[in-house]
Amino acid sequence: MTAARALAAATAALLALGGVAACSDGGRGSDPDKVDVVAAFYPLQFLAERIGGDRVAVSNLTRPGAEPHDLELNPRQVGQVVDAELIVYLTGFQPAVDEAVEQNGGDRAFDVAGVAPLLDAAAGGHEHEGEAGHEEGSGGRDPHLWLDPTRLATVGDRLAERLGRADPDHAADYTTRAGALRAELTKLDAEYAEGLRTCQRREIVTSHTAFGYLAEHYELEQIGLTGLTPESEPAPQRLAEVAKEAREHRAGTIFFETLVSPKVAETIARTVGARTAVLDPIEGPPAQGDYLTAMRANLQTLRTALDCS
Numbered sequence: 001m002t003a004a005r006a007l008a009a010a011t012a013a014l015l016a017l018g019g020v021a022a023c024s025d026g027g028r029g030s031d032p033d034k035v036d037v038v039a040a041f042y043p044l045q046f047l048a049e050r051i052g053g054d055r056v057a058v059s060n061l062t063r064p065g066a067e068p069h070d071l072e073l074n075p076r077q078v079g080q081v082v083d084a085e086l087i088v089y090l091t092g093f094q095p096a097v098d099e100a101v102e103q104n105g106g107d108r109a110f111d112v113a114g115v116a117p118l119l120d121a122a123a124g125g126h127e128h129e130g131e132a133g134h135e136e137g138s139g140g141r142d143p144h145l146w147l148d149p150t151r152l153a154t155v156g157d158r159l160a161e162r163l164g165r166a167d168p169d170h171a172a173d174y175t176t177r178a179g180a181l182r183a184e185l186t187k188l189d190a191e192y193a194e195g196l197r198t199c200q201r202r203e204i205v206t207s208h209t210a211f212g213y214l215a216e217h218y219e220l221e222q223i224g225l226t227g228l229t230p231e232s233e234p235a236p237q238r239l240a241e242v243a244k245e246a247r248e249h250r251a252g253t254i255f256f257e258t259l260v261s262p263k264v265a266e267t268i269a270r271t272v273g274a275r276t277a278v279l280d281p282i283e284g285p286p287a288q289g290d291y292l293t294a295m296r297a298n299l300q301t302l303r304t305a306l307d308c309s
């Protein structure tokens with residue numbers, strides 16, 4: 001073959017490759033060299049990006065600033081679910097995603113709720129002996145598992161296996177990155193255990209009941225203004241109960257969240273003479289840094305609010 005013919009052949013091969021990619025991606029703009037991962041909301045995006053590294057292209061179904069619980073999917077987003085090579089989601093957290101995965105996910109869906117048994121909705125809650133619990137007793141499961149870093153590490157290990165099946169050539173890379181992330185999450189866990197070991201109080205008054213895993217793992221007790229899903233207007237009776245609890249336990253701080261209006265927390269805080277502070281359930285991307293940054297900011301907030309030494 002002459003040099004000119006070789007060049008022509010190579011060009012034709014490149015054109016053919018480009019053509020194949022253009023056909024297969026259906027206008028998604030995806031990179032044919034990478035595994036297309038769709039994450040349902042931020043902590044799962046964080047995991048997929050950290051473990052996938054430069055081998056994956058991750059998109060998030062929940063746009064920044066949106067409250068993910070009540071996410072609704074537009075046709076373009078359903079298209080993302082249809083086209084994805086791997087969908088990382090959590091059943092019971094976002095009903096619209098559950099439905100889209102059920103209809104279109106096939107065997108490309110990875111449900112992180114299936115990695116380890118979920119806690120009961122009332123876990124990490126706060127009860128007095130001889131009284132009915134504060135939780136509405138829905139008997140449901142708590143989806144907020146990412147707020148226990150040790151659980152998130154285990155989900156990461158399983159995700160690495162799953163990515164390794166989708167992209168066997170790079171399976172070892174996924175395992176390595178999941179191990180590195182596990183080391184960081186283990187360090188974070190140790191900081192929490194140490195930082196929350198000796199505190200004047202252990203009750204946390206939160207906006208919605210998102211912190212059950214954190215409370216369970218670090219022996220705190222959560223008093224939530226609303227249930228597992230944020231509500232803008234909790235029942236007046238619930239507000240009165242929480243105000244009573246906050247007084248009884250001398251809670252100096254009422255927590256509110258980044259993606260939910262602080263109004264109710266502010267009302268309670270005024271009623272009982274407490275401050276408010278942000279405790280981020282990390283359901284959306286943090287304003288600064290990543291999951292680890294937000295968890296460390298939460299730890300500092302908790303240490304101050306609970307007078308930990």
Ligand SMILES: [Zn+2]
Binds near residue numbers: 069208228229230283
């Ligand atoms: Zn939540």
Ligand SMILES: [Zn+2]
Binds near residue numbers: 126127128245248249
């Ligand atoms: Zn109490």
